[in-house]
Amino acid sequence: MRYLPLTSGDRRAMLERIGARNVDELFRDVPKDALNAPIDLPAHKGELEVERLLGALAAKNRAAGAGPFFVGCGAYKHHVPATVDHVIQRSEFLTSYTPYQPEIAQGTLQYLFEFQTQVAALTGMEVANASMYDGSTACGEAALMARRVTKRGRVVLSGGLHPHYAAVVRTNSELLGDKVVAAPMDVDGKEDLAAMIDGDTACVIVQNPDVFGNLRDLSPIADACRAHGALLVAVVTETVSLGAVKSPGEMGADIVVGEGQSIGVGLNFGGPYVGLFATRQKYVRQMPGRLCGETKDAEGKRGFVLTLSTREQHIRRDKATSNICTNSGLCALAFTVHMTLLGGEGLRRLAMLNHEAACKTADALARISGVELITKSYFNEFTLRLPKNATEVVEFLATKGVLAGVPGGRLWPNDRQADNLLIIAATECVRDADIDAFAAALEEVL
Amino acid sequence: MGMNVQGRPTQQVAESVAPSSTFTGNRALQIEESLIFEKNAFDETGVDLPEPVGVNRLGAHARQSPINLPGLSEPETMRHYVRLSQKNFSIDSGPFPLGSCTMKHNPRLNEKMARLPGFADIHPLQPQSTVQGALELIDELAHWLLELTGMPAVAMSPKAGAHGELCGMMAIKAALIDRGEAKSRTRVLAPESAHGTNPATAAQCGFTVDAIPADETGRIDLEALRQKMGPDVAAIMVTNPNTCGLFERDIRAIADAVHEAGGYFYCDGANFNAIAGKVRPGDLGVDAMHINLHKTFSTPHGGGGPGAGPVVLSEALAPFAPVPYVVKEGGRYHLVETRRAAEAEGESHAGGRLTAFHGQMGMFVRALSYMLSHGGDGIRQAAEDAVLNANYVLARLKAEMTPAFDGYCMHECLFDDEFLKGTGVETIDFAKAMIDEGYHPMTMYFPLVVHGAMLIEPTESESKQELDRFCDALLSIARRAKAGDQSLKTAPHFAPRRRLDETGAARNPVLRWTPAE
Known part of the structure; x- marks a missing residue:
């Protein structure tokens, strides 16, 4: 077996040194009848065979880059520069552990410090952590953090929040007996959330751009939160939008969580991704997750360490701010490298190219008879109401080679109002020919 | 033969004296590297994108302030991150015996497979008819996990170990709710030696945590455990092999005790590498x-x-497993993505979502690639080699160091700091001295039940020769400590950084770069 360096001679010599007759003697504490139960699994394989098996499975999937592609709703098809993948495959980044020994982990620690700085700047907040599993779990943790800060147990969810994110918040908060109140599905971004806040409310969670693509002004809801002593949690699932639209910090958010997948990470069928988590300095000790901080070494040289670990489970155990024991290190590195290449200026351009592609796509599709463009103000994603069931339309378009977007029925399977909705994302990867193909196929099916 | 025929005068080489510093602060291959924010590239970008000329319908939503972040050219970016990488220790560069973490070889084939566009470039919400291969892969990986554990079901979506704990404890809570006992069963038992995530997870599920003491052999004290059982017990959380690197001999009696009391048995599988292919947790209750x-x-x-x-x-x-999950029907795969949809399939108790989408697909591909490569036989051999390696290290290090417990260990061996008594050298100094010898330190001060704990997990990836060098180095450090070598107190001396001021970092947290005043 190519991954195992011990030879049978080594094994014999080592057993002799240990003083054991055979390897099973080392397992003598295992109940006899539970040791070496037969396992019905195939024997080891060479690289070539494994490549063929997995290659055959991969070939059954339609890759986003293989044709016109307009699927979004929390994960986006963006181009990732080749440098990013090279850097994250460096042995020293790929095969290292959480930087508990900072003297030999300055590489990881410094990029985490850069990551935290980039995320804080993008979200318009004062501090950011070293990342979470993904945007949805960051959102769930934000609700729990608001609970710690306000000592209240009621969470209000916008009707424009991604249903998976809403479900994660429910899962986390209801475990602790908190009340989660969700506004009805809000297709056009006109809900009145302020009316749902009361004196027991820990936080209001609003997504911008929302799951339908609507751009929202969070300032009024931030004011309403402040008036009631609640926190505003802003959710950003398309980080590229921050290159063009007002940051949540500018609009008064207390906690910003985001999905960083769009920058550097790729689609990966939903994971691994990288959760962004930013807040105000005054709440830093209530934050979940890893934090990297600047310090000095014994010779006075600048260095970085994991810090404020008295919040964390390995120190505080059942009193910890969260049970989280890891971040999404390598994806955070991908984010940081891509963001370092882009810079603020590159991100602005990238964002505007996305916006342009979405405007072009929306114009082309809205012209088709029977199609209604619901979203009035959008970044790179918008919602159409079709005269037909959108799931069926999407399946038909897939047979024509066009992956057309997310049908409402996929995310709101129990809400008939969603059946004819189609949520469409257009990024810099969309070409004019893709839009033409989409429009022609849609016209054909309607 | 060694004759100087080029006319250069032969001279005595002067006694070598190393300078104390260099002009740049660099030390040959170790290059000092500033932060990206200190490179004065705030208006630049390292990506060639056309200047947008088209529409802008953002109106009042448009960003008002510029994003103050630098953009570096591609060569600068590459060099920056490559230099940073050279300040990291990694498995690919040397032994990484971090107990409880299983730092084994990461085959590059797995990286290659995960990057196939059919896996890396597919969207979690594209039509399921276009991702049949991805769903099949999840189903296949699930099959391997079930076969290796002897368990009937698996929830695939948790994104990390602690997230998995949350998933398992949520299922336990849901089962208690279903039995109408959630209000009365509020106590979770966990050994004092447990990973911190165990009590943190239990608390996150609204349980209180009660610590179980260990006996003198490093295992759960069965009598003490039985006395702690009662009608308010929801579950026990046990790591097996445990965090002392020992198999819980009484594991079945422990399972019986909690089941008889009406609670559930959560096993922390962090140490599964010791027994994968050898023992099925499903056979242990x-x-x-x-x-x-x-x-x-x-x-x-x-x-x-x-x-x-x-x-x-x-x-x-x-x-009580959460959504989503994959179902195979008539040769086709589909995802059950909501609790309502699960109900429609007859799963009326399905749990809520833990995360958006369907879990860590990129990791699933890598794990299946690893499993297919090893096969059932290779997985068993890997466990045996991991246990053999740890016992070999234990046998060799006993000469100078003090094992925390007698007898064989499983995949990791645990020492206390008894052998350092009176030397002035502590566990942390010993660990930092390992850095100078070219090794990543072992896990230190964990588990908490052993004084000055040093937990060494070599994994199956180390050759005998590598282990011998490693043991020789550790023995030499132990001897230096006993001989009163005070330079250990300030190790490491040869790493990219000397010891860092962690107290200062926590007292005055600087968590982001800000421009100099």
């Missing part, structure tokens, strides 16, 4: 166990994630 794909099945740790933590479940807990 386990109700739920997470599997760290980034430990046992070699998906890279990546400097702290991403991981993946699928949870296997017993018959009793299987109905």
